[in-house]
Amino acid sequence: MEEQRVVICTDLKSELQKFLSSLTYNKLFVLTDNNTLEKCFPILQDVPAMQNATLITVKAGDTYKSVEQLSFIWSRLSNEGASRDSILLNLGGGMITDMGGFAGATFKRGIRTINVPTTLMASVDAAVGGKTGINFNGLKNEIGSFYPPLCVFVDSQFLQTLDKDNFLSGYAEMIKHGLISSEKVLTPLLQFDLNALFSNVHKATINSQLSIVNDQLTELVAQSIAVKEHIVAEDPKEKGIRKALNFGHTIGHAFESLSFIKNAPLLHGHAVAAGIICELYLSYKEVHFPMDKLSQIVYYIKENYPLFYFDCNDYERLYELMTHDKKNEGGVINFTLLANVGDVRINQDVSKDKILASLDFYRESFGI
Ligand code: GLY
DSSP states (O other), rough: OOOOOOEEOSHHHHHHHHHHSSSSOOOOEEEEHHHHHTTTTHHHTOOOGTOOOOEEOOSSSSSSHHHHHHHHHHHHHHHTTTTOOOOEEEESHHHHHHHHHHHHGGGGOOOOOEEEEEHHHIIITSSSSEEEEETTTTTTEEEEEOOOOOOOEEOOGGGGGOOOHHHHHHHHHHHHHHHHOOOOHHHHHHHHHHHHHHHOOOOOHHHHHHHHHHHHHHHHHHHHHHHHHHHHHHTTSSSSSGGGGGHHHHHHHHHHHHHHHHTOOOOOHHHHHHHHHHHHHHHHHHHOOHHHHHHHHHHHHHHHHHHOOOGGGGGHHHHHHHHTOTTTTTTTTOEEEEEEETTTEEEEEEOHHHHHHHHHHHHHTTTO
């Protein structure tokens, strides 16, 4: 699998122009959803290389990461004369980079793609690392492929348009990257002043304060992406160490699915934050993750993330949802645990009793 480049932009327009003009292609296509068409495409519209681009716009939202919309993208590419020499630039959050990446992977057996993520979640996770796909048959990312984009352009100016909930959703993946890598990556994430990004301090101070905060954020985002890139370069197809990236997700996905069943959908990263609490508890029980660090992360998540309410009547359903995780092997729920920050233990089999005890631990931590 080819390696992708990730560019942390200081000037997105000129960096994109430079990159596109270094490539040979017959047509450029830009995939957006209706939100990124309105809020993000205008930022790129006057890039010279984008002038003759053909726009393809789909409906926004994960429920539209569907075979119907994928078929719509294929039709547009086909009807507008896309060939193997064409390029598809995906401008959006994870839904767009996943689906556009898969459209690119499959159209005429593969055309080149470029990702320009517009959310924190896509910047630090979905757009980087080559996983592409769509939801199918009621299952998330059921159909897909590993197909890295030529390049990912990350620009924190898009993050300024995010609301706090969506920002925190992506930030949970950054916390995960800190936990699976090192104290050096984790500590500044826990110290970063999230309130300064979202508080309504007096306008006279906000501009200078915000620009410092934005520079710090860009640095944290770059470090976080570097953690993921390093792991993906070692194990692009998730045969081994890439499973580290699943930390917090086995129980997190079950919370996310339960929240959909209860018609009170959680954002992905909020579910992952709750999953991190449970899986750190399992790490403490199974492989001796230090209790003081566990308490520090629980405190951080309690302070910053909304509570996910469930009770013991939900336990069997949550367990059942975990047994359906596509990362399980041989019918066994497959956990990634941590013996310490940066000390990853993959392929951990944990008893049902302990898994249910980790749900108790979450509820006790939040006082529910
Ligand atoms: N989001 C996890 C991975 O890319 O492997």
